[in-house]
Amino acid sequence: MTAPAMTIERRDGGLMAACFTAMASPCEVLVASSDEPLVRELGSLAAQEAWRIERKYSRYRDDSVIAAIQRAAGRQIELDAESAGLIEFAAQCFEISDGLFDITSGVLRRAWKFDGSDRVPSAETVRALLPLVGFDKLRWQSPYLTVPPGMELDLGGIGKEYAVDRAHDLLHGRSAVPFLVNFGGDLRADRAAPHGAWQIGVERPDSEREAIMILQLERGALTTSGDSRRFLLREGRRYGHILDPRTGWPVVGAPRSVTVAGSSCTEAGLLSTLALLHGAEARAFLEEQGVRYWVVD
Amino acid sequence: MSAASVRADDSSADPALPDPDPQRLVDSSLSYYHENGRIMAVEPVVNLSADFGNDETLGINVTFDSLSGSTPNGAIPSTKPQTFATPSGHNLSGVPQTYTTPSGTLGTVTSPIYTTLPGQLPMDPNYQDQRLSISSSYQKPLSRLMRVTMGGDVSYEHDFLSTSVNGALARDYNDKNTTLSVAGNAEFDLVHPIGGSPVPLSDYTLFDKVGNHTKHDLNLIFGLTQVMARRWLSSANLSVDRFSGYLNDPYKIISVVDSGGNVTGYLYENRPNNRTRASAFWENRFGLSRTMIGVSLRYMADDWGIRSDTAQLRLRWWNSDHNKYVEPQLRWYKQTQANFYTPWLTSMTVPSTFASADERLGAFHALTWGLKYAFQYGGDADVGPSELSVRAEYYTQVADNRLPGPGVLQGLDLYPGLQAILCQVEWKFGY
Numbered sequence: 001m002t003a004p005a006m007t008i009e010r011r012d013g014g015l016m017a018a019c020f021t022a023m024a025s026p027c028e029v030l031v032a033s034s035d036e037p038l039v040r041e042l043g044s045l046a047a048q049e050a051w052r053i054e055r056k057y058s059r060y061r062d063d064s065v066i067a068a069i070q071r072a073a074g075r076q077i078e079l080d081a082e083s084a085g086l087i088e089f090a091a092q093c094f095e096i097s098d099g100l101f102d103i104t105s106g107v108l109r110r111a112w113k114f115d116g117s118d119r120v121p122s123a124e125t126v127r128a129l130l131p132l133v134g135f136d137k138l139r140w141q142s143p144y145l146t147v148p149p150g151m152e153l154d155l156g157g158i159g160k161e162y163a164v165d166r167a168h169d170l171l172h173g174r175s176a177v178p179f180l181v182n183f184g185g186d187l188r189a190d191r192a193a194p195h196g197a198w199q200i201g202v203e204r205p206d207s208e209r210e211a212i213m214i215l216q217l218e219r220g221a222l223t224t225s226g227d228s229r230r231f232l233l234r235e236g237r238r239y240g241h242i243l244d245p246r247t248g249w250p251v252v253g254a255p256r257s258v259t260v261a262g263s264s265c266t267e268a269g270l271l272s273t274l275a276l277l278h279g280a281e282a283r284a285f286l287e288e289q290g291v292r293y294w295v296v297d
Numbered sequence: 298m299s300a301a302s303v304r305a306d307d308s309s310a311d312p313a314l315p316d317p318d319p320q321r322l323v324d325s326s327l328s329y330y331h332e333n334g335r336i337m338a339v340e341p342v343v344n345l346s347a348d349f350g351n352d353e354t355l356g357i358n359v360t361f362d363s364l365s366g367s368t369p370n371g372a373i374p375s376t377k378p379q380t381f382a383t384p385s386g387h388n389l390s391g392v393p394q395t396y397t398t399p400s401g402t403l404g405t406v407t408s409p410i411y412t413t414l415p416g417q418l419p420m421d422p423n424y425q426d427q428r429l430s431i432s433s434s435y436q437k438p439l440s441r442l443m444r445v446t447m448g449g450d451v452s453y454e455h456d457f458l459s460t461s462v463n464g465a466l467a468r469d470y471n472d473k474n475t476t477l478s479v480a481g482n483a484e485f486d487l488v489h490p491i492g493g494s495p496v497p498l499s500d501y502t503l504f505d506k507v508g509n510h511t512k513h514d515l516n517l518i519f520g521l522t523q524v525m526a527r528r529w530l531s532s533a534n535l536s537v538d539r540f541s542g543y544l545n546d547p548y549k550i551i552s553v554v555d556s557g558g559n560v561t562g563y564l565y566e567n568r569p570n571n572r573t574r575a576s577a578f579w580e581n582r583f584g585l586s587r588t589m590i591g592v593s594l595r596y597m598a599d600d601w602g603i604r605s606d607t608a609q610l611r612l613r614w615w616n617s618d619h620n621k622y623v624e625p626q627l628r629w630y631k632q633t634q635a636n637f638y639t640p641w642l643t644s645m646t647v648p649s650t651f652a653s654a655d656e657r658l659g660a661f662h663a664l665t666w667g668l669k670y671a672f673q674y675g676g677d678a679d680v681g682p683s684e685l686s687v688r689a690e691y692y693t694q695v696a697d698n699r700l701p702g703p704g705v706l707q708g709l710d711l712y713p714g715l716q717a718i719l720c721q722v723e724w725k726f727g728y
Contacts, residue, residue, distance in 0.1 A: 013380070013412045015394060030395055185398030199380070203398040215397075224397040259397055 006047050008039055018043020022050035023160050025184025029171070030198075032178040045174060046167035046181055053163040057086075057155045059106075066155065069147055076139070076146040084143035086155060086162060093158075093270055094135040100277040101270065105245035106154030107132045112250075114241040118234040126248040133245050161223060161269035164188050168265070188221040188265045202259050202294060213294065221265040225272040226257030226296070242276045253280030261292040319347040320680060326723035333716040336366040336424065352438045356448075362428040367420035371549035371654040372413075373641050374713075375560045376705045379413045381501075383423050384492040384548050418713045421548070428454045434463075442469045446480070456547075458487040467520075478520040486512045490547035497567030498652065501550045512542030528584040533577070540572040551654040552641045558704025561644055566653040568637070574599035589613035602636035603658065620682070621672040628665040634658060634698060640711055643703065656712075660698040666691045675726075683726035690719040 006020040011030065016039040018029045029046045031039045058064045065083050079087065093101040107129050111121040132151050139146035147153060155162075160183050167181045168188045178191040180198055189198050197216035202224060215222065225242075232239040239250045258275040262268030271289055278285040286293040324344040331337045340363070346356035370381060413419040434448030446465040452458070465480035488494070493506030520534040550563040580593035591611035598604045611626040635658040637651035667690040676682030696712035 011394065013394065028395065180395060182395045182397075185396060187395060187397055199394045201396045203396050222397045 006040075006043055008036060008043065010034075018046070020047045020050075022047065022183065023054045023163065025160065027181075027183045029167070030180040030182070035177075038175060038177070042171050042175060042179060045170050049167045049170055050163045050183060053159060053166065056083075057159050059152075059154060059156070066153055069145065069153055072147065074146065074149045076144050079143045079145055081143070084145075086158065087140060087145060088142050089266070090155070090158065091135060091140055093274075097274055097277070099134070099136070099246050100244065101157070101274055102133065102135050102245035103153050103155060103157060104135050104138070104151055105133050105243060106152050106156070107150075108243050108245070108248050111248070112232075112239075112241070112243060114232055114239075117232060120232050120234045120239060130248050133248070157273060158266060158269065160184060161186050161221075161265040164221070164265040186221075186223045186265050186269055189217050189219050192218040202257070202296070215259070215261075215294065217261070221262050221268040222259060223262075223265060223269040223272045224257055224259040225269075225276045226255070244277060251277055251279040254278075255282050255295045255297050257296045258282055258286070259294040259296075260286070319349045320727055322346045322348065322681075322725065322727045324723070324725045326721055328719060328721040330719045331717060332366070334367065335420065335715070336364055336368055338362055338364045352436065352444050354434075354436045356434045358430075358432045360428070360430040360432075362426070362430075364424065364426045364428075366424055367422045368424040368548075369418055369420050369656065371546075371566060372419040372552045372560075372563055373554075373654070373702070373706070373711045374413075374416050374418050374709045375552070376415050376558070376709065377560070378415060379419055379560065381411055381413070381419060381421065381550075383411065383421055384490060416709055426454055426456075428452060428457075430459075442473075443467070450484075456488070456490050458489075460485050461514075465518075474524040476520075476522040478518075478522075480518045480520070482514070482516040484514040484516070486514075486542075488512060488543050488547070494543070494545075494547050495565035497545060498564050501563035501565060510543030512540065512544060514541075515539045525581075530582045530584075531580070533579045536576045536578070538572075538574040540574070541570060544568045544570060544572060546653075546655055549653065549655050551639065551652055553644055554641050554703060554706065555644050556703055558702055558706035564642065564652070566655065567651050568653055569601065569651055572599055572601055587615040587617070587619070589615075597632075601658070602634065603632055605630065605632035620674065622670075624667075624669040624671070626665075626667040626669070628667070629662070630664075631662040631697075632660060634660040640700070641702070656696065656715075659696055659712075661694050661696045661714075663692060663694040671723075680727040684724070686723045686725075688719070688721040688723065692717040692719070 006018055009017045009019060011017050014034065015030050015032055016034060016036065018031070018039055020027050020043070027047070027050055029039075029043045031042055033039060055061060055063070056065050059066050061067060065079070069077060090101075090103045094103075108126070111125045111129055113119060137148055137151065164181050164183050164186050165188060167183075168190055171179055171181065172190050178189075180187055180189040185203070187200070192198070197218045200215045200217050200222055202213050202215060240254055242251045242254050243249065244251050254276045258272045260268045260272040260275065262271060268291075271286070271291055271293075275282040275286050275293070275295075283295055286295070322345075324346070326342045328340040328342070329338070330340070340360065342358065342360045344356065344358045346354055348354045372379060372381070411422050430450065430452035432448060432450035434446055436444055436446040438444050444467045446463075446467070448463045450459070450461045450463075452460075461482055461484035463480065463482040465478055467476055467478035469476050487509060488511065489509040490506075493508060494510055495501075495506050516536065516538045518534050518536045520532065522530070522532040525531045545566055545568050547565075549566045551566055552560050553562045553564060555561050574597060576595055576597035578593065578595045580591065583590045589612070591609070591613075593607075593609045595607040596605070597607075607628065607630045609626065609628040611624060613622050613624040615622045635653065637653060638655075638658045638660075639652050640654050640659065642652060667688065669686055669688040671684050671686030673682040673684045692715070694715040696714060699712050701707050702709060702711050
């Protein structure tokens with residue numbers, strides 16, 4: 001793989017941005033500095049970390065940990081500390097969400113292709129996949145993991161947020177200038193921007209590159225989950241891409257998008273995803289959590 | 298400026314014979330203007346005129362301006378950072394630094410916003426404009442004592458189109474020692490601001506903007522030039538302007554502050570749709586053997602409540618060969634504020650009628666120091682001497698009538714002055 005590109009841009013408000021692509025998403029590190037070598041260094045640190053995590057947990061690479069787990073095909077394997085930490089986190093998420101948050105739900109994508117068409121799968125097709133879904137069907141005794149044959153793990157739901165937190169911690173230790181890490185819309189700011197809070201646009205669900213509101217973030221993380229442009233439409237009914245792992249069917253009545261503020265990106269990402277999985281109950285769920293949130297219906 | 302200004306130059310009287318080979322004069326200049334920390338402008342001007350003799354002249358003027366830099370947006374300094382959108386932005390609340398998205402995309406953050414640091418005067422740093430103006434005038438004698446001048450002007454900027462026509466009639470009396478003139482100018486402007494014209498007094502963050510506007514100016518000048526003595530020329534004029542239409546500055550806003558001095562928002566300004574202005578001007582020139590003294594006074598009053606006084610003194614010293622001179626000048630200016638001028642609004646006093654925080658409508662006084670050096674060469678019986686000159690001016694403007702800001706604004710300088718320099722090279726030659 002050739003060294004992927006990173007570009008440095010000058011932004012308004014005395015900011016510079018290091019931009020690159022990782023995990024199939026545009027990524028940027030905003031730095032409140034005009035010191036280009038420093039911005040390049042911080043951007044490079046963040047990019048290397050994002051690419052490392054992408055390589056390690058990609059479903060599409062033969063040399064990833066995920067590939068190794070799939071290859072084990074029912075045999076127990078021992079995970080390295082970082083991977084074990086992520087699986088342990090996923091286990092906790094599964095538990096506290098009563099099975100709503102499930103890293104094994106990816107197999108449902110075999111039935112559901114959210115391409116804007118009307119190809120809603122049959123009930124039988126979905127039902128046939130359900131035996132392959134359920135974190136409780138795994139055998140997990142950290143660091144030993146056994147994944148039954150046919151089941152799949154997908155860390156896509158937590159990998160990006162985890163990468164943001166990792167990059168944040170790395171940059172925090174390297175420099176004292178205010179910065180913000182944003183990987184594909186999941187972001188975390190360290191220290192307030194020099195001219196006050198960071199101005200974060202919440203993307204209008206139906207229109208890319210347009211903000212529906214501006215949030216002020218001094219520090220901490222913001223993530224947004226939504227079913228913006230991925231859906232099926234059949235007989236006037238919209239099937240959003242948020243699937244309930246317990247039924248195999250899209251959640252009903254979910255908001256268009258949910259934005260949650262948290263101290264870490266992993267925490268905020270979990271809550272914004274879970275809120276969507278609660279469908280029409282998203283607001284009630286968020287109220288219970290006692291976090292700052294913004295919902296777009 | 299009206300191309301129909303009365304000729305009160307100390308140009309020599311030409312022999313009153315029609316000349317088949319007209320005398321052509323080129324007057325070209327290049328100016329550099331710089332306001333301290335603000336706008337910078339470069340302006341080349343070419344003025345071609347042909348003198349057919351017997352007071353028949355044709356002139357064409359081409360002026361190009363290029364301006365760039367920072368321009369105050371009308372808001373006052375604050376104790377907190379202030380963020381604004383440039384006029385082309387869609388919405389102040391739509392110009393984030395980055396985006397949180399469910400789609401995995403990141404909005405392209407090219408939104409033009411700017412942030413002003415605490416205590417600093419809010420200025421749009423991206424101001425840029427070019428102006429091209431072409432005007433012409435034709436003067437022709439109607440009789441031995443009477444001249445008529447006709448002209449027109451077209452001026453184009455990316456957000457402004459101006460056209461005007463003018464005419465003047467001048468008649469000599471008293472053995473050409475007295476000249477009376479009357480001149481009129483009609484101007485029609487089309488204003489199409491970048492991003493649209495804001496709805497007056499609307500909330501700045503809403504970016505509530507509508508289309509284009511027009512404005513008109515009718516101007517009438519009555520002039521009198523009198524040779525008082527062999528070396529004393531006196532001229533006076535009375536001028537009346539009637540402006541109507543869209544007279545707002547579409548890019549100017551007003552800060553709204555609470556009683557504690559915290560900025561709670563901004564409104565777009567609103568000026569009346571009409572303005573009538575009258576001014577009186579009187580100039581005297583005294584020519585001594587190697588010295589010229591020019592003293593002028595101007596008084597202006599308009600129905601917006603602005604009164605202004607201008608006094609100017611010019612001295613010109615020639616060398617003994619009478620081909621070089623230095624010309625120092627001093628100009629003093631003072632104006633009162635428009636009655637709807639308000640540097641800020643308080644949340645309690647948001648107006649229902651007119652308000653502007655444009656410092657040009659506030660009370661201030663200004664002083665201009667200038668020095669010109671010129672040297673002349675060539676010239677013969679047919680063609681006058683050519684002249685090359687350099688000029689420098691220094692301008693300072695200080696706000697009057699300063700009110701202390703409420704609450705936390707008390708310690709801030711809410712009336713930053715203005716300093717500017719002008720440098721100009723001018724070359725006039727005939728052929």
